[in-house]
Amino acid sequence: MGPDHVLTRVARKELQLFFSSPVAWLFLASFLAICLFVFFWVEAFFARNIADVRPLFEWMPLLLIFLCAALTMRSWSEERRSGTLEHVLTLPVPLWQFVMGKFVACTAILTLALTATLLLPLTVGRIATLDWGPVFAGYLATLLLGCSYLAVGLFVSSRTDNAIVSLMGSVALCGVLYMAGSELLLGFFGGNLAEFLRLTGSGSRFESITRGVLDLRDLYYYIAVTLAFLSLNVYALERGRWSQHSSARHRAWRLGISLVILNLVLAGLWLYKIPGLRTDVTEGKLYSLSEPSETLLSQLEEPLLIRGYFSERSHPLLAPLVPQLRDLLREYAVAGNGKVRVEFVDPAQDAAAEKEANEEYGIQATPFQVADRYQSALVNAYFNVLVQYGDEEEILGFSDFIEVKMAQSGQPDVLLRNPEFDVTRAIRDVLYSYRSSGELFDQINAPVTLRAYVSADSKLPEILVEYRDAIRAEAEALIPNSQSKFNIDFIEPEANNGEQAALIVEKWGFQPMVTALGDENQFYFYLTLEDDHQVIQLPTGRFDSSDFGDALEAGLRRFASGFTRTIALSLPASSQARQGMPPQGHSFGTLQQTISQDHSILMEDLDDGSVDSSADVLLVMAPEALSEQAVFAIDQYLMRGGTVIVASSPRSIETRGSALQLRQVDSGLSEWLAHYGVHIESTVVLDDRQAAFPVPVLRRVGEYEFREMQFVDYPYLLDIRDDGLNADHPITQGLPNLTVGWASPLSIEPRSGLSTEELLSSSDAAWTSEAVNVMPSLNDNGQNSFSGQGKSRERATVATVLSGEFTSFFNQVPDPSPRDEMDNGVADAASTALISKSPASSRLILVSSNDFASDQILSGVIAASGTQYFGPLEFLMNAVDWALQDSSLMSIRARAHFNRTLPALPQDTQASIEYGNYAGALLFLLLIYGVWRLQRRRRRSQLREILA
Incomplete structure (x- = not known):
């Protein structure tokens, strides 16, 4: 046998x-x-x-x-x-x-x-x-x-x-x-x-x-x-x-x-x-190094130090995470091919290391309450990571790594949120900071040309002749140290019967300038930086040669890699304050904090009619009553080849007492957007695929009414997932789901030369409403008062991106304010210069919600889900990275463990799912029993045949 x-x-x-x-x-x-x-x-x-x-x-x-x-x-x-x-x-x-x-x-x-x-x-x-x-x-x-x-x-x-x-x-x-x-x-x-x-x-x-x-x-x-x-x-x-x-x-x-x-x-x-x-079988490789991290490590030229400060005795919920973080950091050493040194230090066991951590790096121990065999006590523990490259360094603490999800029992579920993103971002930041202290042209790959479209001396005002000579000398001084990556080209547009003038008007929309309003003497003075892939216009400002160096350096940085980018951020609070209006609850503190982790923030005042020349991307959140000068600033920034991200809607949420209401909002951008074929409807989208939100609910019991805070499935909060996210676009393809509140539907008929892509949309079960009162109430059965019964259901677009050659909304420059007048009484030539057409690299990203990424939305979703929620912030940061052609972090930004959430399900549906699983388990047992009885009957039949 x-x-x-x-x-x-x-x-x-x-x-x-x-x-x-x-x-x-x-x-x-x-x-x-x-x-x-x-x-x-x-x-x-x-x-x-x-x-x-x-x-x-x-x-x-x-x-x-x-x-x-x-x-x-x-x-x-x-x-x-x-x-x-x-x-x-x-x-x-x-x-x-x-x-x-x-x-x-x-x-x-x-x-x-x-x-x-x-x-x-x-x-x-x-x-x-x-x-x-x-x-x-x-x-x-x-x-x-x-x-x-x-x-x-x-x-x-x-x-x-x-x-x-x-x-x-x-x-x-x-x-x-x-x-x-x-x-x-x-x-x-x-x-x-x-x-x-x-x-x-x-x-x-x-x-x-x-x-x-x-x-x-x-x-x-x-x-x-x-x-x-x-x-x-x-x-x-x-x-x-x-x-x-x-x-x-x-x-x-x-x-x-x-x-x-x-x-x-x-x-x-x-x-x-x-x-x-080891192998990481999670989708997106949550616990292992991704290709962007390995690509970033391949750019290292100097040794990189990653040092983990971990105490032997720490909080019991943090202790299991230390081995996971150690394993991940060791993978950086392996992928660094000898350029990454990883160390682990317990400062409590090494007095010199603790002194260095405290005094040189500012790393301090965090007190945790723990219990041992003898007593309950406070323990000062370290849970930090130092990333150092050259003389640049960045410190990460447990607040950067940890994500906490509160269970129904009240016990916290503590996990590493997205450690690779945090460590890789720190490496990128110290690498870029180190590079920025070196030569600018070391980070430029392709040659860049400063092309100046400047008229002859006879047509230029005397002040511009001096300005041209000054900037030419300053630009030529860069050529010897540019490693053959920078050259200049001055072109006279009127030469050859105005051949170049006609070309730049048709191609870039560069219109002739005048020295003063009503003057018939026209001239050209435009500066561009160009390489094989993009063209941007350098702002000339007030034609002050002392400003040219900063503008030129800011422009060259747009062609370089490894530099911290500048995001111009326009928020609504400042404009409301000037009009004597009280704030309406639009605060974006979390957004500002998130941007500052990866980029420099420039708080932009659009009413001066221009966007700062150092801005790489313009982000306009919840605009309200923008002046003509402010719209002109946005328009001309787009015409110069920039990327504009706008979150705007004709409706905005506000709290009056304990009630929620929608008020009408005039952003000042409606006609400008319509010029490009984009219309934001004045209605608001509701969807059966909705998210929960803590709102004051009016509950009726007989003849009595009670107002209380509850988590309710709120159809004004669109739970966008699956087919609602454009899986083919880099901005949204890595996002698991997104919550957009009080959004208006977009209708888009792009003009010639523009292409459009839908980024976010509701489900097919969405409908629209013009109601002002958006405060939910519960009936005696606990059902929400909002219903789409009898409404026309259709998919609604709530975010889109337009790209291509934009034409300016303005046919002439708005009248300058008194502060724009030059000291000699001659109108600023820059204020009379209009760029009527953008290069093909211009992009406009629009989200039709004033509350997108507002603190109110983020805190509400966090309260409802019991964990940190960064969906809108990840969307905006992906949009910024996509605009800057920086994909180093896009694919790993949204890999947090708790990002995959359930769609909003009615209680009867939840009960059906639960009972369905009970019934399925019972059927499985009956199936096994049936198979066993069949097998036993067959064995008995075989035994009878043998005995016969």
Whole structure:
């Protein structure tokens, strides 16, 4: 009889005995019931509002202890009690075949139980965008963990003839393995001891795999535990064959088992020193280096230092994150090809290192409250990362790395938010800062030409002749040190019968200038910087040669890589203050803070009729009553080849007392946008695919009314996901979902020379409303007062991008204000210069919401979801990076763990999903029972034929 045949027969027999008793059905039913209860009740899946199945796996290390112990408690103890074990021991068959047969049978039952839970991830994937990588990893981790527990249970069962004793012993031994790495135990220890215990614990390894990282060290741990206890099981049975007297064979067995276990331990210690044997199966590679990070590291010319300051004793919720962060930082060292040095320091153990951290880098310890074996105390712990390149440095703290999601029970779920983004951004910042202190032309790849379209001396005013000579001399002074990457070209437009003049009017829209209003003497004075890919116009300002150097450097930086960009930001508060109007709740403090992390912010006052020459992108948020000069500033910035991002709508939310109302808003941009074929409707979009928001709700109970704050599904908050996000555009293709509040529909008929792409849109179940009162109320059934019944449902565009050759909205320059008059009484020639056409590199990005990325929206969504929410900020930062042709961070910006949220679902739909899973689990059990009955009937039929 072959070994495979024996193993198969033993496994088949165990399965038949198992399903012939109530134990099998009790095991499967209990397992499914507990899993569903934990998923929907304990972890409150719908209230948690995250599109993943982590609640299914979080309790598995503890749950499987009892279920696997119950599954194995009778495997050998029943054989020993009934006396059949003696028969097994006398057979001339190696005992490992019997052990493996029982193990395979138990593993098959466990696999069947896990298969029954597949309906949960299928359900989540049906209602939201599910990352299937962690799901696969979670099932693999559960199977491996279960196998190790089964091996423990089989070993314990082989040592006793009492099933209850086997059950208790298995629970105790598996519990020790679990507790060794649990936070409950590790909170009493610190340093290397806590790290060692974490490595020996079954639960801590399990958490590492279920987050989506398949580390060979973690996989080997479960395989090693399984092999060790299966070997001990064989040894325990083999001893039953021995006589009382020791022999060489007995000693050989003891030595062999000892060597097997010792080799398993040594192999684990050897693998521990190799951190690179891992693969990230999450979508977007959340826990490993992406291509942009590796590309950035390839640009290093000097050594880069990444030093982690981590205390041995820290908060119990932060301690498990330290190994994850260490592994990630080590990957930077590997990808750096010798240019990246990674160090880890515990300042509490090194007084010199702590002094250096405090005094030189300004790194201070953070106090955390922890409890040890003796008392509850405050511990000053470090959780910082230093990134240093040359003489530039940046410090990251736990607030940069950590994301907290509050569970329904009130307990925080602490994870690393997006560590690669933060570390890579820090590397980019120190690299760019270091480069900016060097030569400008080192960062310019293609030659750049300063092309000046300037009329002859006879046509130019005397002041401009002097200005031309001054800037020519200043530009020529750059040529010797430009590494052949800069040259100048002065062109007289009127030459050759005005051939160049006609060309620049047609191509760039450069209109003739005049020295004073009504003067018939016309001339040209335009400056451009050009390379093979883009053309930008240099502002001439007031034709002051002292300003030219700054304008030229700012323009050249647009062609260089590795410099901090400047974002001109126009906010509504300043314009309202000038008009004596009270603020209407539009604050953008979080947006300003986010921009300042990657770029320089320039608070732009558009009423002076121009945008600062150093601005790389113009961002206009919630404009209101813009003057003609302000619109002209936006128009001419776009004409100069810039990118303008506008968030605007004719309706804006405001709070009056405790009520929400929409007020009419005149942005001043309506006619300007209509010139390019863009119309923002005065209505507001509502959608059945909506987000929750904390709002004051009017609740009626009989004749009484109550006003209270509640989280309600609010159709004015569009939950944009899936087909609502343009998956083909770089700005939106990496975003999982986005919340846009009180948005108006866009209708777009782009003019000739312009192309348009839809970025954001509602679902097909959206409708519009002109209602002013937008405060929700709940009826007696708890249903929202807003309804789209009877409304025309259609998809609505709420964000778009236009690109191409824009034509100016203005046919002449607006009348200058008195402050624009020059001291000699002659009108500023710059104010009379009109650019009537833009280069093809100009872009206009429009979001039809005044509250897009406002603090009110962000704080409301954070309160409703229980975690940090950066969707609008990620959209705007992606738009800025796309405009600047800087894709280094776009693909990794939106990779935060909690970014995938559930769509808004009515309570009856949530109940249907929950009960549907209960029904599906019951049907699965009935299906298994039906298959087993069919198999049993077939075996009986075969037996009758044999007997006949």
